[in-house]
Amino acid sequence: MERRKASRAIDRISDLLGREATFALVVTADIVAAVAVLAVGVRDTPVVSAISLAVSLATLVMVCAVQHTSSRESKALNLKLDELIRVSEARNELIGAEDDSHAQLATHADRLRERHRHHAADPG
Numbered sequence: 001m002e003r004r005k006a007s008r009a010i011d012r013i014s015d016l017l018g019r020e021a022t023f024a025l026v027v028t029a030d031i032v033a034a035v036a037v038l039a040v041g042v043r044d045t046p047v048v049s050a051i052s053l054a055v056s057l058a059t060l061v062m063v064c065a066v067q068h069t070s071s072r073e074s075k076a077l078n079l080k081l082d083e084l085i086r087v088s089e090a091r092n093e094l095i096g097a098e099d100d101s102h103a104q105l106a107t108h109a110d111r112l113r114e115r116h117r118h119h120a121a122d123p124g
Contacts, residue, residue, distance in 0.1 A: 007068070007072070010064075010065050010068045010069065011068075011069055011072075013061070013065045014065040014066055014068065014069040017062055017065055017066065026058070030055075033051045033054075033055065036051060037051060074098075078098045082095045082096065093108075094108060
């Protein structure tokens with residue numbers, strides 16, 4: 001199944017945002033914006049409003065792009081792990097654990113720790 005064009009475009013944006021050159025550009029732009037605001041003054045002027053709007057929009061795009069990519073990668077990783085659990089001797093009750101509540105995840109973690117302690121104490 002082919003991913004939608006919008007999803008691929010967001011991934012490209014996220015890749016671009018993750019580059020060192022992009023980070024350097026953003027830091028430089030922030031410094032220039034801070035100097036411009038200081039030069040104009042802190043009063044509400046069109047320049048200050050434009051800078052504020054640009055920073056807000058850039059932040060929103062960055063957050064959305066990173067969240068999109070992170071969410072997709074997390075879902076893919078969970079599917080891969082679920083498949084490994086399914087075909088191994090691992091307990092299948094953990095398949096889909098990402099949909100459990102925090103309390104259920106804590107219970108699973110406690111059981112895994114106890115199981116590990118039991119196997120470590122009795123290796124044979």
